[in-house]
Amino acid sequence: MSTQLRRPLVLVAGALLLLLLGLIYAYSVLLAPLKVAFDWDVSxxxxxxxLSIISFTVGCLVSGELERRGFDRPGLLLGAALLLAGFIGTSSAGGATSLLSTVAFYGVVSSLGIGVVYNIVIPTVTAWFPDRPGMAQGVALMGFGCGGFVLGPVMTQLYSMLDWRLVLVGTGVLFAAAVMLTALVVRPPTAREGAALSGLAPDSDRGGDGSAGGNRDAGLAEMLRDRSFYLLYAFLFFMGSVGMGVTGIGRELPLSLGADDMTAAFVIGFVNIGSGIGRLCGGAALDRLGRGPAMFAMAVLGVAGPLSLVASLLLTSLPLQTVACLVTGIGWGAAVVSMPFVTRTEWGQSNMAENMAVVNTYSIFGSVVGSWGSGLLSTMLGSFVPVLFAMCIMGLASVFVAVMLRAGAATNVSSRTRTGRTTVE
Structure with a gap:
């Protein structure tokens, strides 16, 4: 198969697989029958x-090392095995240990598998699109972001028809089979294909406001000495805390306004569909505008989303809450794309999987502060409003970091031009 024909095949296969695995963000729907059966609280x-986000991040670190050693396909098979074991284990939950069992199998094992697969698919897809990395990453990540919206209502319907244990086992089998089939299609370019693709890449990759970082291949040590790494990390932490905080509270937000189970799944699902839209549009904006203007716009949405959610609770308006979930998702999803985009354009393709895995550790802190912290605080205070106001403050912090990152990009351009390391578009 020619290189030009394989490119869209790799992109579509990767996006469809990530669509399935994006169900991780609809966890409140996926685990709804267990919450009812075993009487778990929001916290x-x-x-x-x-914990699922933490395990996902660890999985990314594992696959980063596997890909560095050239074990892409074995890594995908490992991810398939972990997914199957995790969902089957979750289906066996029961009694006083139900929460602990679900934490172990869903929160750790299956999420570890998703992380392994994710961090192999994204760099591999990116390698096939050196000419439009933001677009390729946006399409692939759109599938991941939309997974919860597409599959959440499907899971709710299946639970109304079948025993939840059977549904979970079937989901694990489906996911494992999908990963193994995708492993036959999604692979890194060969040396010959890489040579053909290199002719498609621009002379320099536009990182931020014209900065061209993609023509250098920085290892982990060099990345950790770069100021841009810490600014990107802070930006992702603040934006991720907002997105994961709202996702963590999940369907409890619409339920607090009197929505039924199906309506609640539909409303909160707009965070996921917004995330998908944000990833696609964010990738295109990063390609066209550069990281500075694009990431500033993302940060503004990081304030507007939770502020709109506060308004929806105060006005007891489900339609407004639906729109607010969409806005929150768009901002969060667009910010997620900035992670592989900046990683690739600043520190190169060769070490992308390993570098991106380290950048992605922001989600450990974002999930603890945003998801678990939001649930704990809302349980203590008996209200979601103060929690959402705290998210607004995090959104404002991301605006400040985006401004600093934009200024840093301009400084890097000037510095690299003087030293002859790159050219400015």
Whole structure:
């Protein structure tokens, strides 16, 4: 198969697989029957989500090392095995240890598998699109972001028809089979294909406001000495805390306004569909505008989303809450794309999987503060409003960091030009 024909095939296969695995963000729907059956509170549910994000991040670190050693396909098979074991284990939850069992199997094992697969698919897809990395990452990540919206209502309907244990086992089998099939299609370019693709890449990759960082390949040590790494990390932490905080509270937000189960799944699902839209549009904006203007716009949405959610609670308006969930998701999803985009354009393709895995550790802190912290605080205060106001403050902090990151990009351009390391577009 020619290189030009394989490119869209790799992109579509990767996006469809990530669509399935994006169900991790609809955890409040996926685990709804267990919450009811075993009478878990909100803080227990958000603890599961926080731990699932931590395990997801560890999975990314594992796959970063596997990909560095050239074990892409074995890594995908490992991810498939972990997904199957995690969902089957979750289906066996029961009794006084139900929460602990779900934490272990869903929160750790299956989420570890998702992280392994995710951090192999994204760098591999990016390698096939050196000419439009933001677009490729946006399309692939759109699938991941929309997974909860597409599959959340499907899971709710399946639970109304079948025993939840059977549904979870079937989901694990489906996910494992999908990963193994995708492993036959999604692979790194060969040397010959890489040579053909290199002719598509621009002379320099536009990182931020014209900065061209993609023509250098920085290892982990060099990345950790770069000021841009810490600014990107802070930006992702603040934006991720908002997105994961709202996702962590999940369907409890619409339920607090009197919505039924199906309506609650639909409303909170707009965080996921917004995330998908944000990832696609964010990737395109990063390609076209550069990281500075694009990330500033993302940060503004990080304030507007939770502020709108506060208004929806005060006005007891489900339609407004639906729109607010969409806005929150768009800002969060667009910010997620900035992670692989900046990693690739600043520190290069060769070490992308390993570097991105380290950048992605922001989600550990974001999930603890945003998801578990939100659930714990709302349980203590008996209200979601103060929690959402705290998210607004985090959104404002991300605006400040985006401004600093933009200024840093301009400084890097000037510095690299003087030293002859790159050219400015």
């Amino acid at each position: 227990g549910m958000t603890l599961i989500f926080a």
